Amino acid sequence: MIIMSFATVAILFSLGLFTILVQRNAFKTVIGLTLMESAVLLLFISWAYIPEGWAPILPLKGSGVDPLPHALTLTAIVIGACDLALAFAFIMKLNGFEKTVDVDSFRRLKG
Amino acid sequence: MMPLLRFLGSVCILAGVFFSFAAVVAILRFPDVYTRLHGGTKALSGGALLILLGSMPYAGSSLGALKLLLIAVFFLISNPMASHAIARACHRRTLFKNFSHFSSETPIEGESMRE
């Protein structure tokens, strides 16, 4: 079962990277970034899962799953949301200058 | 008593799945935004309500069943409100105001925005 999770993680991560490389709309770049972050979160949580384990709320009914990657994932979700909001602000500001969201036309620093 | 309630719960969940599927078909196949919204709201509210009510016998405790009931009440209040907001926004922008897409003549220019 964990092989299934790892396969999903690998496919989701490379799909996000493909989006960032190929798509010309800046919003699709942000979507690709979201997918990459979601893949990493899924990797943490599926790594922390122990078969026949319970959620890490005391009193435990048996053995528990690993609680340390859960804390790491919580921090990662909030930080990911903050950098996505900053990316939206960048897109809005660049749209004010260039009047388009095409990433191929952001060429002021070129050459 | 409990197996009978669980059987009724399963029947409710299956009916809810059918209603939600009908809502998806309505959103895909109806021609106009108003008809799509109508089908989506009514069928979706009914479907979600039936699924939530049907899973009440399967909850672990009576507290869990009460929480599911509260979620159903909240959904019943908020989903029609949201659909009303969408429909009113479409109406204010005079989308499809003359229903001219049902006839063969050319569409007339809609009125300006009312505040």
Place this chain on the structure above:
Amino acid sequence: MSEPLLAFLYFFILLTAFVAVFLDDLLSSFISLSVTGVLMATVFALLRAPDVALTQAIINSGLITSLLLVAYSHTRRTPLPSGPCTACPSWLRWPLAALICFLLAVLLFRGMYSLAGERALETASTHFLAETLRETGALNVVAAILLDYRAFDTLGETTVIFAAVAGISLLLSGGKHVRSRQGLSFIVKRGMALLTPFLLLYAASILFLGHLTPGGGFQGGSVFATVAILICVVYGTGFDASRVSSKSKETLEVGGALLFVFIGLLGAAWGGGFLANLKGPFFPGTPGSLFSGGNMLFLNLAVGLKVGAGLSSIFYVMIKILEQEGEQ
């Protein structure tokens, strides 16, 4: 844990991700992305991670989608990219990128495959699961790790939120509030007035009971920010801007950070070290009651203030720029 159910959910996660990437209509791809977020929250809940599932559902599917829609409606009148790019033609771009991503996927899977084996808990995790009640007095192990064992990392995370809010306010400065908005119709306003007390109660219960049940400062603060966004959308910006100024939101945010540092310094002054819990002037209380867990209640409040005020001021800054353009 049923494998067919997980396989079904993974298949739909990948399907909605593909739809979000390859669809030309931007609004549909945004909705598909938010569906991916909700499905991932379901997977997290099935993999016995209730805290993470709650956070993912609230932040990724709720807050990020609304910020995305605000950014999209600001750029709506500019034309979408079309026409070929002369610098790197598309017949070179797509296959090369596909090859690179395929190789990366194979490499990642091969690397992760060697990790899959018999899972056993590490020493740190067994210590956390066994000793949390005795060492902190709280019942939620993840909250105890975030606010007691690794509280310094949480302080760093609030710094990241502060940096993001400062950066966004700097980038999008120079607009002014338009106060003549009407908001939505009467039915929606009355319905929202009925629901808002319960939403606020829900947010407060997640925040204050974070050391007992899944939840905590981040989740509660995000629900508070969602309520602020809803009030702004339903009642119009004139309603909120006249009663709660942006200065008070900044005060709340900075107040949250200062409260966090002050509690840490209290622990240092008592002799237990910075952000000390039971070694500082805090007492554990009876397990399972509200006033237990030492300083975790106050740290949750500080984090919730910071996150809630920060996220809602991000939204208000974006809306402000939106109305400067003069659209309605």
